Every structure is written in structure tokens, then in C-alpha cells.
Amino acid sequence: MSAEVEELLKRFQSFKNVIGIIVVDNDGIPIKTTLEYNLTLHYAAVMQSVREKARQVVLDLDATNEFTFLRLRTLQHEVMLCPQEDYFIVVLQSPCD
Amino acid sequence: MSAEVEELLKRFQSFKNVIGIIVVDNDGIPIKTTLEYNLTLHYAAVMQSVREKARQVVLDLDATNEFTFLRLRTLQHEVMLCPQEDYFIVVLQSPCD
Numbered sequence: 001m002s003a004e005v006e007e008l009l010k011r012f013q014s015f016k017n018v019i020g021i022i023v024v025d026n027d028g029i030p031i032k033t034t035l036e037y038n039l040t041l042h043y044a045a046v047m048q049s050v051r052e053k054a055r056q057v058v059l060d061l062d063a064t065n066e067f068t069f070l071r072l073r074t075l076q077h078e079v080m081l082c083p084q085e086d087y088f089i090v091v092l093q094s095p096c097d
Numbered sequence: 098m099s100a101e102v103e104e105l106l107k108r109f110q111s112f113k114n115v116i117g118i119i120v121v122d123n124d125g126i127p128i129k130t131t132l133e134y135n136l137t138l139h140y141a142a143v144m145q146s147v148r149e150k151a152r153q154v155v156l157d158l159d160a161t162n163e164f165t166f167l168r169l170r171t172l173q174h175e176v177m178l179c180p181q182e183d184y185f186i187v188v189l190q191s192p193c194d
Contacts, residue, residue, distance in 0.1 A: 066172045
């Protein structure tokens with residue numbers, strides 16, 4: 001998994017305005033992060049619940065479908081959630097220009 | 098509200114690959130739709146729960162922040178959720194080229 005995670009991290013780090021990246025395993029435990037500890041734990045827990053919600057909702061609407069990506073925009077920044085089989089990646093971005 | 102809703106509908110309908118638009122009030126009742134009845138009811142209910150989840154999560158991470166937009170990508174299509182004060186808009190898009 002590690003090489004794949006590193007590859008994805010590199011890809012996301014090349015995005016414009018990225019202010020933080022967290023990789024979270026399926027137990028909700030952050031396995032990589034560029035943010036400080038408490039913020040990482042907070043985002044990991046909260047975004048795991050978002051991932052589960054998105055997964056359920058997509059299956060509820062169509063059992064043959066699958067959730068592949070989520071972007072949440074807020075007044076202050078954007079959060080991307082990219083689910084993989086064994087983990088998911090959370091990317092924080094400052095607002096686009 | 099009606100003129101504002103019409104304006105937003107026009108804006109979203111001009112987006113590429115739009116396959117359906119639903120406007121849902123804060124009670125979860127669809128007040129405008131371009132989809133058939135049962136699908137509209139299903140999306141309205143499910144996306145209201147997504148809206149509530151997004152709202153809670155953003156406030157949980159930072160009580161001064163606010164959820165402004167959500168994009169959910171699936172294998173089959175994309176769903177955008179645009180919250181307004183008295184209602185929210187759900188836009189279904191086929192995958193981008």
C-alpha cells in the first residue's frame with residue numbers, strides 16, 4: 001500500500017492551494033498527515049463519517065453504483081475526500097482563485 | 098423565493114451534461130424537479146440527509162465556518178448539492194468528458 005499512498009500524496013500535493021493532506025485507514029486511524037496532530041485526528045474522525053454517509057447514500061440510490069470522490073466547499077476552504085479500498089485521502093485546499 | 102429559484106435553475110441547466118435538477122425545501126419536500134416523481138422523492142430524502150451531514154461536519158470542525166457546496170462523484174454520475182437558506186438544489190450530471 002505504501003508506494004501507492006506515496007504516489008497519491010505526490011499527486012495531491014501538486015494540486016494548487018493544498019494546505020493539508022491526511023491518509024486515513026478504514027479504522028479511522030490517520031496513517032499519513034501533513035497537518036498537526038489534533039487537527040489530523042479531528043479531520044480523520046469527521047471525514048470517516050462523511051465517507052460512510054456518502055457510501056451509504058450512493059448505494060441507497062442505486063445498489064450497482066459506487067462512491068468515488070467528494071468535494072465539500074465551505075466559506076473558508078475546500079475538503080476533498082478520495083476513497084480507496086483500504087484507506088481514504090483527505091485533502092484540504094484554500095479557496096480557488 | 099420563486100424568481101431566485103428560477104434564476105438558479107437556469108444557471109444550473111446551462112451547465113454541461115446536466116441530466117436532472119431538483120429544488121428541495123427545508124422540510125425535504127421537492128418544490129421543483131426535472132426528474133420523474135419517484136426518483137425525485139428518493140433524491141430529495143437522501144440528499145437532505147447529506148446536506149444535514151455536511152452542515153454538521155463543517156460546524157463540528159469549525160463553528161465559525163459554513164457549508165456552501167458539495168459535489169459527490171460516483172461511477173455513474175455526479176451529484177451537486179447547493180444549499181440556500183430556505184431550500185437546496187440538487188443537480189445530477191453525467192460524467193464530465
